[in-house]
Amino acid sequence: MKMKRLGALMLAGLMAISLTGCGSSSSSGSSEKTYIIATDKTYPPFEMENDQGKLIGVDMDLIRAIAKDQKFKIKINSLGFDAACTALEAGEADGVIAGMTITDERKQKYDFSKQYYETGVSMGVKKDSGIKSYDDLKGKTVVAKTSTAGLAYAQKIKDKYGFNLEVVEESTFMFEKVKSGEAVACFEDTPVLKYMIKTGELDFDTPCGNENPAYYGFAVLKGENADLLKKFNKGLANLKKNGQYDKILAKYE
Ligand code: GLN
Numbered sequence: 553m554k555m556k557r558l559g560a561l562m563l564a565g566l567m568a569i570s571l572t573g574c575g576s577s578s579s580s581g582s583s584e585k586t587y588i589i590a591t592d593k594t595y596p597p598f599e600m601e602n603d604q605g606k607l608i609g610v611d612m613d614l615i616r617a618i619a620k621d622q623k624f625k626i627k628i629n630s631l632g633f634d635a636a637c638t639a640l641e642a643g644e645a646d647g648v649i650a651g652m653t654i655t656d657e658r659k660q661k662y663d664f665s666k667q668y669y670e671t672g673v674s675m676g677v678k679k680d681s682g683i684k685s686y687d688d689l690k691g692k693t694v695v696a697k698t699s700t701a702g703l704a705y706a707q708k709i710k711d712k713y714g715f716n717l718e719v720v721e722e723s724t725f726m727f728e729k730v731k732s733g734e735a736v737a738c739f740e741d742t743p744v745l746k747y748m749i750k751t752g753e754l755d756f757d758t759p760c761g762n763e764n765p766a767y768y769g770f771a772v773l774k775g776e777n778a779d780l781l782k783k784f785n786k787g788l789a790n791l792k793k794n795g796q797y798d799k800i801l802a803k804y805e
Contacts (some may be wrong), residue, residue: 586625587780589615590636590645594724597747597804598651598669598768599630611649613800614668615770618787624780632722634699640773647772647780651741653701654769663774665784667767668797673705674742674758676730683736684759689715695726695735702739705763727754747804 696703791797
């Protein structure tokens with residue numbers, strides 16, 4: 553009887569050990585590695601919340617599908633664009649996917665994946681604003697988002713066209729300023745404006761077309777995380793081959 557109880561206890565103990573053993577080995581060593589991925593807040597159609605509060609969008613679907621394909625885990629931190637870059641530089645994130653434009657300047661600080669989406673910058677104005685060209689911006693207030701390609705473009709043409717430039721943290725704030733009339737125009741990525749106009753989220757026009765054509769890439773800190781970059785590129789190539797990449801893009805057209 554005594555022996556039996558001891559046996560049962562030992563068995564329970566062994567089971568507990570093997571259970572915890574199982575748990576800990578899945579978060580380290582031989583099994584899947586977890587990477588922290590920083591992203592923007594609301595940046596449709598690349599990152600946005602659905603009705604259930606889940607982050608969806610081209611970037612979110614891509615990184616999840618790539619992680620699955622390449623057998624790694626991810627933790628997504630939705631921080632805002634500038635904050636995502638800061639987190640990467642501070643070592644608080646392993647990678648950034650945030651509708652991030654590949655530029656020569658950024659290549660000094662980051663290593664980029666293969667390009668995965670075509671982009672550029674457009675001026676967004678309210679439909680009834682009467683702003684038809686950059687000349688119409690003279691003496692007016694224009695808004696752009698900190699650290700972005702849109703801001704860089706606005707800064708470049710600001711003096712030539714004589715407008716005041718205001719800088720905000722998030723695209724949502726930028727659109728609110730244009731909607732309320734605090735600013736007459738914003739400079740934002742063309743695919744974002746086009747998508748939000750199409751879905752009816754913005755009653756805007758893009759009268760001047762696409763400037764600075766470029767591409768989005770996934771970024772890691774320069775010289776760091778070559779492994780993650782390699783996995784991203786491999787996964788992306790696989791998704792392109794197996795049709796998943798096209799499916800993801802089609803979902804958000
Ligand atoms: N594509 C732009 C850039 O890289 C904006 C990115 C964003 O706001 N998420 O600067």
